[in-house]
Amino acid sequence: MAKVIMTADDSASVRQMVTFTLKQGGYEVVEAVDGKDALQKLAGTKVDMLITDLNMPNLDGIGLIKGARALPSCKFIPIVMLTTESQESKKQEGKAAGATGWIVKPFKPEQLMAVVKKVLG
Amino acid sequence: MIDQHRQAFKEEAYELLAELESSLLELEERPDDQDLIGRVFRAMHTIKGSGSMFGFDDIASFTHEVETIFDMVRNGKLQVTGRLVNLTLAARDQIRAMLDAADSGEATDLQASAEIIVGLRELAGFQGQVAAAAPKEEVHEAKKDQVTYRIRFAPAREIFVSGTNPLTLIAELRELGACTVVAQTAGFPCLEEMNPESCYVYWDVILTTDQGENAIRDVFIFVEDDCELKIEPIAEHNRYEEQQDYKRLGEILVERGDISSEDMKAVLSQQRRFGELAISQGILHEGKVQAALAEQQHIKEVRQEKQVAEASSSIRVPAERLDLLVNLVGEMVTVQARLSQTAAQRADGELMAIAEEVERLTAELRDSALNIRMLPIGSTFSKFKRLVRDLSVELGKQIEMTTEGAETELDKTVIEKLNDPLVHLIRNSIDHGIELPEARVAAGKPERGTVHLSAVHSGDSVLITIADDGAGLDKEAIRTKGIERGIIPAGAELSEKELFNLIFAPGFSTAKTISSVSGRGVGMDVVKRAIEALRGSIDITSVRGEGTRITVKIPLTLAIIESLLVKIGNDSFMMPLALVDECVELTREDVAAAHGRNLAHVRDQLVPYIPLREHFAIPGAPPEIEQIVITQVNGVRVGFVVDHVIGEHQTVIKSLGRAYKDTEGISGATILGDGTVALILDIPQLVQAAEAAQE
Amino acid sequence: MEESTFECRQDPAHPGTRVLKVAGEVSIGVAGEFKGALVGALAGGSEVQVDVSALTAIDLTGLQLLCAAHHSAGTAGKEFHITDGGNPTFRDMATSAGFRRHTGCAYDRACSCIWVGGDN
Numbered sequence: 013m014a015k016v017i018m019t020a021d022d023s024a025s026v027r028q029m030v031t032f033t034l035k036q037g038g039y040e041v042v043e044a045v046d047g048k049d050a051l052q053k054l055a056g057t058k059v060d061m062l063i064t065d066l067n068m069p070n071l072d073g074i075g076l077i078k079g080a081r082a083l084p085s086c087k088f089i090p091i092v093m094l095t096t097e098s099q100e101s102k103k104q105e106g107k108a109a110g111a112t113g114w115i116v117k118p119f120k121p122e123q124l125m126a127v128v129k130k131v132l133g
Numbered sequence: 134m135i136d137q138h139r140q141a142f143k144e145e146a147y148e149l150l151a152e153l154e155s156s157l158l159e160l161e162e163r164p165d166d167q168d169l170i171g172r173v174f175r176a177m178h179t180i181k182g183s184g185s186m187f188g189f190d191d192i193a194s195f196t197h198e199v200e201t202i203f204d205m206v207r208n209g210k211l212q213v214t215g216r217l218v219n220l221t222l223a224a225r226d227q228i229r230a231m232l233d234a235a236d237s238g239e240a241t242d243l244q245a246s247a248e249i250i251v252g253l254r255e256l257a258g259f260q261g262q263v264a265a266a267a268p269k270e271e272v273h274e275a276k277k278d279q280v281t282y283r284i285r286f287a288p289a290r291e292i293f294v295s296g297t298n299p300l301t302l303i304a305e306l307r308e309l310g311a312c313t314v315v316a317q318t319a320g321f322p323c324l325e326e327m328n329p330e331s332c333y334v335y336w337d338v339i340l341t342t343d344q345g346e347n348a349i350r351d352v353f354i355f356v357e358d359d360c361e362l363k364i365e366p367i368a369e370h371n372r373y374e375e376q377q378d379y380k381r382l383g384e385i386l387v388e389r390g391d392i393s394s395e396d397m398k399a400v401l402s403q404q405r406r407f408g409e410l411a412i413s414q415g416i417l418h419e420g421k422v423q424a425a426l427a428e429q430q431h432i433k434e435v436r437q438e439k440q441v442a443e444a445s446s447s448i449r450v451p452a453e454r455l456d457l458l459v460n461l462v463g464e465m466v467t468v469q470a471r472l473s474q475t476a477a478q479r480a481d482g483e484l485m486a487i488a489e490e491v492e493r494l495t496a497e498l499r500d501s502a503l504n505i506r507m508l509p510i511g512s513t514f515s516k517f518k519r520l521v522r523d524l525s526v527e528l529g530k531q532i533e534m535t536t537e538g539a540e541t542e543l544d545k546t547v548i549e550k551l552n553d554p555l556v557h558l559i560r561n562s563i564d565h566g567i568e569l570p571e572a573r574v575a576a577g578k579p580e581r582g583t584v585h586l587s588a589v590h591s592g593d594s595v596l597i598t599i600a601d602d603g604a605g606l607d608k609e610a611i612r613t614k615g616i617e618r619g620i621i622p623a624g625a626e627l628s629e630k631e632l633f634n635l636i637f638a639p640g641f642s643t644a645k646t647i648s649s650v651s652g653r654g655v656g657m658d659v660v661k662r663a664i665e666a667l668r669g670s671i672d673i674t675s676v677r678g679e680g681t682r683i684t685v686k687i688p689l690t691l692a693i694i695e696s697l698l699v700k701i702g703n704d705s706f707m708m709p710l711a712l713v714d715e716c717v718e719l720t721r722e723d724v725a726a727a728h729g730r731n732l733a734h735v736r737d738q739l740v741p742y743i744p745l746r747e748h749f750a751i752p753g754a755p756p757e758i759e760q761i762v763i764t765q766v767n768g769v770r771v772g773f774v775v776d777h778v779i780g781e782h783q784t785v786i787k788s789l790g791r792a793y794k795d796t797e798g799i800s801g802a803t804i805l806g807d808g809t810v811a812l813i814l815d816i817p818q819l820v821q822a823a824e825a826a827q828e
Numbered sequence: 829m830e831e832s833t834f835e836c837r838q839d840p841a842h843p844g845t846r847v848l849k850v851a852g853e854v855s856i857g858v859a860g861e862f863k864g865a866l867v868g869a870l871a872g873g874s875e876v877q878v879d880v881s882a883l884t885a886i887d888l889t890g891l892q893l894l895c896a897a898h899h900s901a902g903t904a905g906k907e908f909h910i911t912d913g914g915n916p917t918f919r920d921m922a923t924s925a926g927f928r929r930h931t932g933c934a935y936d937r938a939c940s941c942i943w944v945g946g947d948n
Contacts, residue, residue, distance in 0.1 A: 023179045025142035029186060032138070067178050069171075081294075088330075088856045090296040096182055112296035113355035118185030118193070131355070133301035293856055293889070300888050300925055307924070314926030321892065324866055324900040329859035329889055333896075336926055 015060040015132065018042040020050035020076060021094065022068045030063060033121040037128065047071025051079045054086060061132050062091045066102050074109050081110040090131035142187045146232055149176045153225050157218055164213035173221070174203040180228065192231050198250045199224045202257055211257060220252045279310070279343045281368040281432060283389070286353070287335035287361040297356055303336065305352045310342030313431040315424040337424035339431040368432060385425040452545065455506050462502040463785035467804045469495040474807065508548055510588045510597075511539030517559055521584060524563045531570050531580055532563060537587035543595050547687055550667055551597070554660045558599050558683055559584060561657070566603030566681050576678065578602065594711075595689060600682040606675035608632050614641065630768065633673045637661040665817045668694070668709060670766070698782040698811065699762060699775040701746050702753045705811035707784050707803060708773070712764045712816050716778050719759040733761055733772055742772030743823050748798070764816050771820045786813065797822060832858045834865035839877070846873035851882035854890035862890060866897040874906050881913030886921050895927070
């Protein structure tokens with residue numbers, strides 16, 4: 013059974029690219045447009061991994077990570093955040109909130125797949 | 134596909150720019166609205182982030198400048214002013230122009246971009262020219278040598294809470310190269326006290342990779358702060374180092390800090406296996422020793438693989454070129470011998486020094502030239518596997534062939550010439566040696582018989598052994614057949630060895646029925662002849678009911694041999710040193726005392742000898758005291774009488790050419806230091822001929 | 829994801845032997861449950877057999893628990909075995925995690941280490 017990955021990003025183009033890449037890699041993808049949307053969907057669907065942007069309206073990435081870790085079904089899943097180089101402090105904040113790893117934007121599809129493989133096996 | 138993403142980005146960007154415009158206009162009216170500032174920042178951030186993802190690098194770098202300013206505004210470091218809004222609106226229009234240009238291919242107005250950025254920077258309070266974005270330097274790391282690393286990876290107890298699965302990291306390590314993983318479980322609490330959601334295990338990993346240490350660190354990039362990670366290079370694999378044995382167990386453990394060197398010495402002072410001892414004394418726990426053992430094993434495997442890899446990365450060269458090279462080296466050796474001789478005669482110190490140097494270089498050159506011709510015997514072995522399979526099917530027997538020492542190297546010519554004799558010997562083992570399955574079961578042996586083929590270096594020779602677990606030789610059957618065939622007289626007292634050697638006599642067969650495989654009674658004598666032609670020997674041992682073992686001893690190379698130089702009259706002869714046992718004197722009195730029988734007393738033993746002067750009909754009288762060179766062929770001692778023994782000599786063998794190809798008693802020739810020719814004696818053949826003449 | 833089940837029963841042929849049948853995916857999500865099942869099995873008999881032949885996945889937490897259970901059994905003078913029925917998934921996972929070895933660990937006085945060999 014294919015593993016399910018959620019991508020939470022307010023940028024439609026990034027979501028599209030992430031979704032496209034993951035589907036090509038054989039994963040099922042659930043999209044969320046911001047942190048709040050993501051948390052709502054997480055409560056109802058079981059996902060194996062979460063990829064989230066940090067800057068999102070309504071609920072940002074840090075908030076999403078904290079919220080997800082509080083859900084029993086997401087306690088141990090890998091959570092990867094998308095950051096930009098200028099956000100070194102955000103990286104630390106995200107790790108403290110429970111993120112497994114990060115991907116620095118801009119990234120190529122191969123880089124995304126490499127990280128997914130690293131944390132999901 | 135990428136275009137599709139670019140298109141999606143553009144649509145999104147136009148939307149964001151439209152939103153940005155209205156946000157900015159609202160912001161002009163409510164400059165303190167944090168929510169509006171946040172929206173502007175996120176719009177810029179998304180355009181920057183997504184732009185760079187889909188190749189809009191100019192937009193990304195330009196937007197980055199604007200985003201930086203709004204980050205300051207967001208953090209309260211900068212006030213929203215009319216000028217800021219104006220500049221940002223201009224920036225927004227500029228981004229739009231850049232998006233439009235991306236489709237039409239028109240160049241964007243770089244000057245306008247630069248002016249906006251300078252304006253924004255002034256606002257922010259930092260000056261400075263806009264530097265053209267430096268092209269990113271791509272660092273290409275040169276292909277590195279393989280290095281073996283020792284890695285200890287101890288994840289934090291609470292590693293699982295961060296969503297990390299250490300096993301995927303271990304799996305990722307495995308992808309970097311040959312990897313040996315040992316999980317350390319010694320720190321485990323008992324079940325009741327174990328928190329099932331904590332990580333207690335840590336790993337000792339030995340990894341051989343050409344990717345460099347950074348690639349290993351990259352594996353652990355997300356967990357750097359949540360684990361204890363030690364990476365140390367322990368071995369670089371270049372060809373010079375490989376010769377040595379790898380570190381001993383104790384050394385590895387001391388290096389790892391698992392044991393102190395004092396403790397190690399204390400343990401080593403007792404004569405037991407280090408690992409067991411250290412554990413039993415409680416200095417070390419077992420897992421650490423296990424890891425160190427794994428390290429030794431790992432290095433061994435990597436080296437073997439490397440050897441295989443090296444062998445396969447070879448150059449193919451026509452064999453004739455190698456033969457030519459070896460020939461030239463042979464002549465070189467001859468000339469060098471002359472040089473040394475001349476230098477010694479002149480007693481010229483300087484010349485002698487040069488001659489010595491040339492001698493050393495020549496020896497090295499000779500060794501490496503001969504080395505080039507060396508091939509592993511393995512390819513021949515694998516051909517035999519097929520032979521065994523086919524024959525056992527044909528004969529209805531179940532036979533497994535095992536091999537050992539396939540990597541043993543032999544001169545190419547020798548390997549080629551060995552093929553036929555070995556085929557014959559293996560056929561014989563299968564046909565006469567291994568019994569039918571029913572017979573084997575009845576004898577309490579496994580149904581499936583084994584033929585074991587092994588090769589091993591022994592001095593300047595290679596020993597090739599063909600051992601089977603078949604019925605073994607039937608001494609009585611051999612004796613009966615020997616008598617029947619008239620090879621031995623009835624009632625002859627023969628040692629076991631002599632009896633076994635009968636099967637190498639021409640026209641001998643003990644098989645009850647004649648099969649297509651062997652048993653035609655030809656072959657074993659041919660085998661013996663072929664082996665002897667390679668200056669080798671053949672030996673047979675057998676235990677009835679348990680099996681037979683045939684050992685073939687072959688010199689490493691045919692091109693050069695160590696030999697003993699002897700003289701008869703003015704003629705020089707060479708005798709292969711490997712066959713020479715000793716030299717004794719033969720006086721006229723001795724000859725007279727033997728009454729015409731060519732037998733010498735050597736330490737209370739009678740040794741038959743062949744007077745070579747007579748044998749080769751060399752004119753002239755022998756000296757007062759002649760020399761007997763006693764040789765040993767297949768355990769039989771035979772002497773050869775010569776005038777003088779000159780000494781040991783390194784002999785480059787030259788074939789005699791077609792005209793003398795069939796000359797008996799001579800296997801080749803060589804050129805001496807002074808330019809004269811010496812013939813190389815074919816000792817086994819001379820012995821055989823003498824025995825034949827006696828009968 | 830497949831559900832995991834832990835079924836503990838008395839071996840009818842051998843009184844005192846508890847057989848714990850582990851099936852499905854053993855992951856960190858059920859680690860607490862797995863630990864409970866192991867503790868229960870060890871408390872209920874002098875010999876415990878963990879049957880992993882129907883196991884479809886096991887993660888690090890599962891491997892750790894098996895090892896700790898073996899340790900505890902040894903301390904309590906009880907016997908602890910794993911029967912994998914040749915289950916390749918179980919073997920592969922234990923091997924790739926570096927758990928399989930040639931000799932037992934320091935606690936393994938009876939040479940019964942669950943990771944050694946693996947044919948029974």
